[in-house]
Amino acid sequence: MKIGFIGLGLMGQACTARLVERGHEVTGYDLQPEKIEAAAKHGVRPAASPGEAAAQADCVMLSVTSTDAVGKAVFGPGGVTESGSAGKTLIDLSTTETAATHAFAERLSRESAMGWVDAPVSGGPEAAAAGTLAIMAGGAEADLLKAEPAIRDLAGVLTHMGPVGAGQVTKMVNQILVLNTYVVLAEALALAEAGGVDASKIPDALGAGHAGSNLLRAMFPRMADRDFAPRGYARQALKDLDMVKDLARQFKVPTPMSGQSAELFRILVAKGHGEIDGTAILKLFDPAERL
Numbered sequence: 001m002k003i004g005f006i007g008l009g010l011m012g013q014a015c016t017a018r019l020v021e022r023g024h025e026v027t028g029y030d031l032q033p034e035k036i037e038a039a040a041k042h043g044v045r046p047a048a049s050p051g052e053a054a055a056q057a058d059c060v061m062l063s064v065t066s067t068d069a070v071g072k073a074v075f076g077p078g079g080v081t082e083s084g085s086a087g088k089t090l091i092d093l094s095t096t097e098t099a100a101t102h103a104f105a106e107r108l109s110r111e112s113a114m115g116w117v118d119a120p121v122s123g124g125p126e127a128a129a130a131g132t133l134a135i136m137a138g139g140a141e142a143d144l145l146k147a148e149p150a151i152r153d154l155a156g157v158l159t160h161m162g163p164v165g166a167g168q169v170t171k172m173v174n175q176i177l178v179l180n181t182y183v184v185l186a187e188a189l190a191l192a193e194a195g196g197v198d199a200s201k202i203p204d205a206l207g208a209g210h211a212g213s214n215l216l217r218a219m220f221p222r223m224a225d226r227d228f229a230p231r232g233y234a235r236q237a238l239k240d241l242d243m244v245k246d247l248a249r250q251f252k253v254p255t256p257m258s259g260q261s262a263e264l265f266r267i268l269v270a271k272g273h274g275e276i277d278g279t280a281i282l283k284l285f286d287p288a289e290r291l
Contacts, residue, residue, distance in 0.1 A: 049079075
């Protein structure tokens with residue numbers, strides 16, 4: 001497929017490399033020219049605007065950091081709508097506010113006759129590069145089918161969750177499970193180390209029991225090694241937990257655990273650690289950090 005890809009950060013670089021590897025023709029745009037240059041090294045054609053990236057594309061993919069960034073990329077000056085047309089589909093891989101997703105989809109259909117699929121992802125850049133992301137999609141089945149050849153090359157599991165917005169609701173469920181677990185893992189690691197236990201043995205010792213999980217296997221060793229190189233950013237974890245709070249308030253669902261986690265991530269970011277990985281939440285439990 002011909003794909004216009006907007007947002008060439010950590011996830012965008014990994015996604016575009018995978019798509020080019022799988023034979024798709026990718027044209028990419030980012031606000032930061034050095035990210036466009038980095039993507040060009042693995043075969044992405046540069047574009048000067050989101051609209052230029054979308055001009056010759058069968059589908060347009062977005063992977064940006066905020067709801068506001070999605071709106072500007074699609075509807076702002078030089079945006080997707082300037083070259084959008086019927087038959088094209090926009091796939092928002094970002095984590096975007098559900099109410100805004102509904103509004104964006106309606107506006108895009110009205111102004112450009114394009115379909116909208118909200119398809120947030122879970123798994124991080126490593127899974128994107130390997131084509132093993134979990135992708136949860138919301139939108140019309142016909143729109144999803146148009147873009148499915150591209151999405152399938154990024155996904156280990158692609159699930160159509162329902163109409164527009166269903167993907168974003170599912171991503172909030174994902175973030176409750178993942179980001180609260182980051183905090184739990186940090187708490188467990190701090191206790192293990194304080195008790196003189198070799199923390200590196202914890203995943204193998206507990207993985208076969210009820211404590212076993214993907215995150216225990218993947219994230220606990222990184223925490224133990226203090227490897228906080230960003231696979232995502234702590235500031236994004238805070239943003240997502242605040243989105244959980246807003247959506248839960250809308251649905252009148254209590255989320256006390258996520259509220260506590262949000263405040264811990266807020267402290268982490270306030271301490272200047274917003275640009276490292278979310279697993280750096282361990283810093284709030286680490287005696288060395290409190291000296």
